[in-house]
Amino acid sequence: MFLQSYVFPICLYRLIDGKANIQELIGSGFFINDRGCFLTAKHVIESAITNANAKECLVGLVLKGEKGKSKESVICELKDYEFAPDPYDISIGVINYHCESFLTLGEKNVEPWQDVATYGYPLHAVSGSPESLRLNLRCHKDYVQRLLKPEDATLMPIPDSFELSFLLARGLSGSPxxxxxxxxxxxxxxxxxxxxxxLIEDEHLEVMDNGNEYKETKLKIEEYGVAHDIRPLHSWKPKILNGTSLFDATI
Incomplete structure (x- = not known):
C-alpha cells in the first residue's frame, strides 16, 4: 500500500496516443472510505475545471493501480462532485476506485496545542517522463495554534477553522x-x-529641508496555514451520497 493510494494529487491531463499525460498539478485530495468517496478543497475543483476548459484538458485524480498496491500511477477522470454549503471551502466526490484508506472521520475534541499532521502534493511535485512518473509528496507535523470562529474573519466569511503552526505550500490545498x-x-x-x-509596529516620517518626505515603516508579519473544520459537516448529506451522511459514509 502506498500513501498515494489514498492521499493523491488532482491534476490536469491530456490523452496523447491513448496515454494520460499530466500537464500540471492543481491540488490534493484524500479518500475517507474504501468505496471511492473523497474530499478536497472546493477551490481546487473550481480551479481545475476552469483551467481544464481554458486549456482543453481533463481533470483527473492520480492514483495507484491494482487497488492501491501497484507502483504504477493511474489517472481516473473526475466525474461527480458536490460542494459543501458556504462558507466551507470543501468538496466531496465519488469515483469508481476501491482501495483501503487509513483515514476516517471521528468525533475528536480539539484544543490549541493539539498535535496534527498533513501531507499532500506541492505544485512542483511532478517529475520524470510519463512512463517513469515521480510524484514527491510533502509532509507536515506540528500543532493547532488557534481555533478560528466565523467572527474572527475580517476579509472573507469563514466557518469554524484551525490556524496551524506551519505553512501550507501551494498544492497542499485539499489535503487532510x-x-x-x-x-x-x-x-x-x-x-x-x-x-x-x-501589523504596523512603528512608523517614522522625516521631512527634509528641501521638503522631501521619507517614511520608515516597521511591519510585523505573521504567516500560518488554515484548515476548515470538517466536524460540523458530519451530518451533511450530499446528493451524490444518496441520502447518507458524510460521517456514515466512512463506516
Missing amino acids: LFIHQQPKDIVIGVCVGSFRTE
Whole structure:
C-alpha cells in the first residue's frame, strides 16, 4: 500500500496516443472510505475545471493501480462532485476506485496545542517522463495554534477553522488535517491554504529641508496555514451520497 493510494494529487491531463499525460498539478485530495468517496478543497475543483476548459484538458485524480498496491500511477477522470454549503471551502466526490484508506472521520475534541499532521502534493511535485512518473509528496507535523470562529474573519466569511503552526505550500490545498491514531488516523479538517497578516509596529516620517518626505515603516508579519473544520459537516448529506451522511459514509 502506498500513501498515494489514498492521499493523491488532482491534476490536469491530456490523452496523447491513448496515454494520460499530466500537464500540471492543481491540488490534493484524500479518500475517507474504501468505496471511492473523497474530499478536497472546493477551490481546487473550481480551479481545475476552469483551467481544464481554458486549456482543453481533463481533470483527473492520480492514483495507484491494482487497488492501491501497484507502483504504477493511474489517472481516473473526475466525474461527480458536490460542494459543501458556504462558507466551507470543501468538496466531496465519488469515483469508481476501491482501495483501503487509513483515514476516517471521528468525533475528536480539539484544543490549541493539539498535535496534527498533513501531507499532500506541492505544485512542483511532478517529475520524470510519463512512463517513469515521480510524484514527491510533502509532509507536515506540528500543532493547532488557534481555533478560528466565523467572527474572527475580517476579509472573507469563514466557518469554524484551525490556524496551524506551519505553512501550507501551494498544492497542499485539499489535503487532510488529521490526528494520528490506530488503527486509522482521524481527519478533523481539510487544508485550504496559507494566510499572511501585517501589523504596523512603528512608523517614522522625516521631512527634509528641501521638503522631501521619507517614511520608515516597521511591519510585523505573521504567516500560518488554515484548515476548515470538517466536524460540523458530519451530518451533511450530499446528493451524490444518496441520502447518507458524510460521517456514515466512512463506516
